[in-house]
Amino acid sequence: MLQTAGAQDEEEEHAEEDCPELVPIETKQGEEEEKPGPGAKIPVTIITGYLGAGKTTLLNYILTEQHSKKIAVILNEFGEGSAVEKSLAISQGGELYEEWLELGNGCLCCSVKDNGLRAIENLMQKKGKFDYILLETTGLADPGAVASMFWVDAELGSDIYLDGIITVVDSKYGLKHLTEEKPDGLISEATRQVALADIILINKTDLISEEELNKLRAIIRSINGLGKILETQRSRVDLSNVLDLHAFDSLSGISLQKKLQHVSATQSHLDQSIVTITFEVPGNSKEDSLNIFIQNLLWEKNVRNKDNRCMEVIRLKGLVSIKDKPQQVIVQGVHELYDLEETPVSWEDDAERTNRLVFIGRNLDKNILKQLFIATVTETEKQWTTQFKEDQVCP
Ligand SMILES: Nc1nc2c(ncn2[C@@H]2O[C@H](COP(=O)(O)OP(=O)(O)OP(=O)(O)O)[C@@H](O)[C@H]2O)c(=O)[nH]1
Ligand SMILES: [Zn+2]
Numbered sequence: 001m002l003q004t005a006g007a008q009d010e011e012e013e014h015a016e017e018d019c020p021e022l023v024p025i026e027t028k029q030g031e032e033e034e035k036p037g038p039g040a041k042i043p044v045t046i047i048t049g050y051l052g053a054g055k056t057t058l059l060n061y062i063l064t065e066q067h068s069k070k071i072a073v074i075l076n077e078f079g080e081g082s083a084v085e086k087s088l089a090i091s092q093g094g095e096l097y098e099e100w101l102e103l104g105n106g107c108l109c110c111s112v113k114d115n116g117l118r119a120i121e122n123l124m125q126k127k128g129k130f131d132y133i134l135l136e137t138t139g140l141a142d143p144g145a146v147a148s149m150f151w152v153d154a155e156l157g158s159d160i161y162l163d164g165i166i167t168v169v170d171s172k173y174g175l176k177h178l179t180e181e182k183p184d185g186l187i188s189e190a191t192r193q194v195a196l197a198d199i200i201l202i203n204k205t206d207l208i209s210e211e212e213l214n215k216l217r218a219i220i221r222s223i224n225g226l227g228k229i230l231e232t233q234r235s236r237v238d239l240s241n242v243l244d245l246h247a248f249d250s251l252s253g254i255s256l257q258k259k260l261q262h263v264s265a266t267q268s269h270l271d272q273s274i275v276t277i278t279f280e281v282p283g284n285s286k287e288d289s290l291n292i293f294i295q296n297l298l299w300e301k302n303v304r305n306k307d308n309r310c311m312e313v314i315r316l317k318g319l320v321s322i323k324d325k326p327q328q329v330i331v332q333g334v335h336e337l338y339d340l341e342e343t344p345v346s347w348e349d350d351a352e353r354t355n356r357l358v359f360i361g362r363n364l365d366k367n368i369l370k371q372l373f374i375a376t377v378t379e380t381e382k383q384w385t386t387q388f389k390e391d392q393v394c395p
Helices: 013-018 055-065 116-127 143-155 171-179 189-195 210-223 250-261 287-300 366-378
Strands: 042-049 071-077 108-113 132-136 160-170 199-203 228-231 275-282 312-320 327-334 337-346 354-362
Touching (some): 042 143, 055 071, 055 132, 143 327, 160 171, 199 210, 210 275, 250 337, 275 366, 287 327, 287 366, 354 366
Parallel strands (some): 071 108
Antiparallel strands (some): 275 354, 312 327, 312 354
């Protein structure tokens, strides 16, 4: 069950008018609308990345490369209010499309502003079934906000589920964007996009030297120790690496255990920069205590490091063992949203039950977090309250 700190689902009522009317496409008379049956949910992959990194190039590449899926492409301007109309440049067969379009092989493209969810659902209702949705965010978007919307929506019974987040990084400017410190202490958009990525494409490698590439790769890895890094030119990538990842659902449970074992903790490249930390604690955790542990971190934000700085978690992922549950449980968190979901995989042997967690964020202190987590396993309630200073609220 998805856990959320506040009301995240205040959908705007006028969402519909944000989406242009569809170009009518003939449906045969008497033909039943093909509705996705239960379980036939449609994946959405979020493609994010700084301005000009190669997101649209990736979309075009996917559309030309694959021939078995009916894809809806959505160019998204979530969170930018009444931003100036962005002209679309999805080309199919060399043509340029604007607004709602039917692309060649039955794929569709549209531009969505603000509250895109409703629009996407309308699209699905009007157009029937798609096999896949690709959503390109603007270069300055926080993919966490977009991802959260889909996540909440899936819980509300939507036919769409979040499959994964791909972040395209521009080789030429990536280093600059990722090392820039924002004067107000905020996390830069570029860094946030890398922190939240399941897949990171270092694109335009033709424009940099091997040495620069190594540097960029190291910085990206220092931020996100979990995501898969691929190097591309013209965003050309093996599609099996970017589609159908199941990065946010319990189907990833089988591979997740292996994947999490290979996550390496990272060193920050700047003071206050984003890092990945990971640890393993054997045993069973008590569900209530685990919830409190996560909520203190993500909602109350009252867990501090040794310098008395508040820990900020952007992404949380883990596989845990919950007392009295035979199955492995996957933990997913994005900003303030989190979810504990049973995977189809059972623990083989009670003696081997263990918990592995990965946190991406800043001011994270592995030892403190690990101690707090151990308390959820040992049930020494006192311990996990000591670090929380009730009267000091983090911004
Ligand atoms: N040299 C080089 N140029 C590339 C590569 N990939 C994409 N480009 C070019 O980079 C420019 C931006 O690519 P887009 O795919 O439009 O980037 P985007 O991320 O969608 O850009 P915005 O939507 O404006 O943020 C285009 O002119 C592409 O042709 C690459 O691997 N090498
Ligand atoms: Zn684009």
